[in-house]
Amino acid sequence: MRQGEGGLRERKKLQTRAALTEAALRLALEKGPENVTVEEIAEAADVSVRTFFNYFPHKEYAILGRNPAHLEAALELIATAPAEQSPLTTMWLIVHDVLRDLLSEGSLTRRGELIMTSPSLLYHLMLSSIDDERQLSAAMTERIGDPLRARLIVTAAGTACRVAVELHKTTPDSVPGELVDQAFQLLAQGIDPDYQKGHS
CATH class of the missing domain: 1.10.357.10 (Tetracycline Repressor, domain 2)
Structure with missing residues (x-):
């Protein structure tokens, strides 16, 4: 790995996590936590559902910002x-x-x-x-x-x-x-x- 690639990868991970938690919180505030789906959160953050589960085990942890x-x-x-x-x-x-x-x-x-x-x-x-x-x-x-x-x-x-x-x-x-x-x-x-x- 070239120098700097590791730092870039970590920054992208942080950005993806932040996008997911912000989308989860915004949707939960709009619709109520029980009415939000993982698919909606992933779509709002512009990532796949598979990517969502790389960061959170379920939607509640995303809403909590864990x-x-x-x-x-x-x-x-x-x-x-x-x-x-x-x-x-x-x-x-x-x-x-x-x-x-x-x-x-x-x-x-x-x-x-x-x-x-x-x-x-x-x-x-x-x-x-x-x-x-x-x-x-x-x-x-x-x-x-x-x-x-x-x-x-x-x-x-x-x-x-x-x-x-x-x-x-x-x-x-x-x-x-x-x-x-x-x-x-x-x-x-x-x-x-x-x-x-x-x-x-």
């Missing part, structure tokens, strides 16, 4: 994090990378509102989130050697991001990144310092 590169990058960040970097800091970096990509697409609010109206999209989002958290927790466990702490950190980080995005939808003047920062600060400080085990 990008496996996010998970791959997150796993790489965990594996290569400096020894002195706290696990929660690593998760903060991961969340901000994903959030930046979502905001750059300009579809965060539209997609979020659509998901909340569709049981099917909510179900697939839950399944994909559980699988992501499982893989991230395994990687974090390998790094810090404490499976309970690793799983709590990963799950809490994901929850902090979801809560921040949901709050942003109800308060449009808020900044998603700042809400995430505030949520992580609460996690770092302890969300309930007065907690006492077994206290009634």
